Amino acid sequence: MKLLRWGPAGQEKPGMLDAQGTARDLSGLVPDIAGPVLSDAGLAMLRGLDPETLPEVPQDARLGVCVGGTGKVICIGLNYSDHAAETGAEVPSEPITFMKATSALCGPNDPIIIPQGSKSTDWEVELAIIIGTQARYIPQSEAFSHIAGYTIGNDVSERDWQKHRSGQWTKGKSSDNFGPVGPWLVTRDEVTDPQDLNLWLSVNGTRMQDGTTKTMVYGVSFLVSYLSQFFTLLPGDIIMTGTPPGVGLGMKPPRFLKPGDLVELGIDGLGQQRQEVIDDPRV
Template sequence: MKLLRWGPKGQEKPAILDKQGTARDLSGLVPDIAGPVLSDTGLAMLRGLDTANLPQVPQDARLGPCVGQTGKVICIGLNYSDHAAETGAQVPPEPITFMKATSALCGPNDPIIIPRGSEKTDWEVELAIIIGTTARYVSEDNALTHVAGYAVANDVSERAWQMEHSGQWTKGKSSDNFGQVGPWLVTRDEVSDPQALGLWLSVNGSKKQDGSTKTMVYGAAFLVSYLSRFFTLHPGDIVMTGTPPGVGLGMKPPQFLKPGDVVELGIDGLGQQRQDVVVDPRG
């Protein structure tokens, strides 16, 4: 099952993709793709709907982040050994964990906004885990039962702010429109193995990243279990699981995004995104 949200930013409505690939509005049935809707019971209710009688979403509608009411975005750094190597870093003995501000979240085709003063805005295609039910001290064997589904994410990063300024990585990860998520939340029953997904990203038609989640150092089940040791994961929380090699920082010489660039990315079975790169319209 593929769930999505559509409409103006901050006013998104829930929707479901029918078997013909047509988006159908759910706003008359559920308030959002969030909270109890993400539980196994909520998803089963949606799965049992006769979508043929639901209103169609306009084909030109803007898509928002595929999950709403996200309380926190937890990101995992250097989670692909080949990506760590390209950046000159060592594979960490435990997952590197940092936060991305929820205000960075946006729709899958919303632009990448280069913030004021940025010179090193970079791209990162990532598998996003969407939490469905509260997880606290969960075992690795049981971890994925707390997952509603998966999505494509672009963990956009400002490398100078992330790595050349003192302090934590969060400030290099949290600018507006630094977190495209979607187009869909694909429920976990449609993803037989989250560690067997191809993922890719191109800039201006030139492929930069072409990897697989099988090379993740720490897999999805381990990450949910590991994170739940330190804080409670709630429905709607997002875990961005790291990126494969091919980021701009790792190129020789490094390459970073500039206004006018077009970024496209996708993950097998989870859909694709397309983003225009623009300067911050606020100056």
């Protein structure tokens, strides 16, 4: 099952895809793709619907972040052995964990906004986990039961701010529109093995990243269990699981995004994103 949210930013409505790939409106049945709807019981209720009996979403409707009510966006750094190698870093002995501000979240096809003063805005295609039920101190064997599903994330990053502006990585990760998520939440029953997915990213039609979740250092079930030892994971929380090699920072010389660029990315079975790169219109 593929769930989505559509409509203007801040006014998104819930929806789902039918078997033909047409978006259908769920707003008459559930308030949002959030909270109890993300539980096994909530997803089972949606799975029992006949999507073709639901109103069609306008074809030109904007897609928003595919999950609502997100309290935390937790990111994992250097979680692909080949990406760590390209940046000259050692594989961490424990997952590197940092937060991305929820205000950075945006729809999968919304523009990437270059923030004022940025010269090093970079791309990162990532498998994102959507938490479905509360998890605290859970063993790895129970991790999947707390996952609602998966989606695509682009962990857009300002590298100079991340590395040189003192302190944690959060400042380089949290500008507005630095968190495209979607296009849809694919429920976990449709993803046979999250550790066997190809993921890719192109800039202006040139393939930059072409990897597989097989090379993740810390896998999906480990990460959910591990993070639950430090804080409670809640329905709607998003875990960005790291990126494969091919980021702009790792190129020689480094290459970063500029206004007018087009970023496209995708993951097997999870859809695709498309983002135009623009200057901040508020400056």
